[in-house]
Amino acid sequence: MKIMQVTHSFPPYTFAGTEVYAYALAVELSKRHRVSVVFRVNQPHEKEYALSVNNRGDFATYSINRTFNTCDSFGQTYDDHIVSAIGGRLxxxxxxxxxxxxxxxxxxxxxxxxxWKRRIPVVFTLNDYWLMCHKGQLIKNDFKVCQGYTIDGCRVCLEAQLSITKYSIFFYNLLRRHLPVQLTQFVKSLYILFARKTFLSQRKSSTLILKRYASMQAITSRIDYFVAPSQFIKKKFIAFGFPQEKIFFFSYGIKHRSVSPGDKTYSPNLRIGYIGTLIPTKGVSILISAFRKIIKKNIRLSIYGKLAPYAGYEAYYRQIIKSARDERIAFMGQFDNSKIFDILRSIDILVVPSLWLENSPLVIHEAFISKTPVIASRIGGIPELICDGMNGLLFNPGDADDLSEKIKQVMENPEILACMRRNMPAIKSIEENAMEMLEVYKKASMNCGTV
Incomplete structure (x- = not known):
């Protein structure tokens, strides 16, 4: 079977959960099938929309350079005729x-x-909420969970994106590279105010939002099947109007390795770890605040991950660096996911302090394979993975006091860790997951009459 995966990014450019999973699935499927991967790169010094072809050994990759410097509208951020045409040629x-x-x-x-025009079946994995929420995470600008689509709510949340005109993103990126953060934010706020007073009326904003909604509704009707990695996200999309019979629930598969609790490196300190992208919705600031409430010296926090641009929060990285002025806290920077189990060996507890409705964080699956207990937000699909008190602990999302208490609970009762390590659930292998996907591919192909 010839399989084309399409994703927004791909290793080695980024190593977030979706990208890591897409790579693992491509590698596994390519053992018996012809696999190609199409993804976007952001190379400011290369030609816009330049297509690069590479051979990764077992599969081919096609990267499309899209910096958005020439983007002239909100609609072009999700429906770009040039990208679509490149996709058609591929x-x-x-x-x-x-x-x-x-x-x-x-x-x-x-x-x-x-x-769809070529009668090629399409399978879509619901890695987040992008089909119903432009930002993908169903979270408001104040980091409160969004309960669902409303025109007024989206208008407030997407004001900057709705204000896009030709070259506005180009100049914004230019400002970010050459001006202090505060000045960039000030100029950006002036531009949004100008847009609101001139060309971006409430009526126009509403029209743009409704157009995206209609576009997504139309395009999802052309998708043969959806795959939901958590029951939570499956229920969300059904509630949003997606047909239940077209959504399969398959948890993520992970590339396994043999690990035992004895593989942990030794330290006299309790070692807390965060592994993920450094964006506000991931809740790193909550973790830092919770950690600093603990005055004991025999505890360490290692933060692994790369800063990612997040609209409206240009100063976020500097803020968390400032808040983490504590000799017990270390920022470890970006890492190659092939080293993930080495990182997990070096920590005693993984913390996942997310503020958004997480789907099924890949890093929790990886932690379980490495026998690393997890303390995580009680939000989204996370409680499907963590049985509170058995293989980890749950805390109230956004509550630094509650998280701090959970960490103290482990410090005062270290035997909890050994108990949790014995209760780690079985984690699906990428081999098993690939077999599940192949069955969906075949079913979709039969519906299209292509097999």
């Missing part, structure tokens, strides 16, 4: 039996249209 060249979309952020929903 579909003709590769001629896949199925297209599996992991994410279309930074790309274009038109890729689905191009597949």
């Amino acid at each position: 579909l003709d060249e590769v001629n896949p039996d199925v297209v599996h979309i992991q994410h279309l952020l930074f790309l274009s929903i038109g890729i689905i249209k191009e597949a």
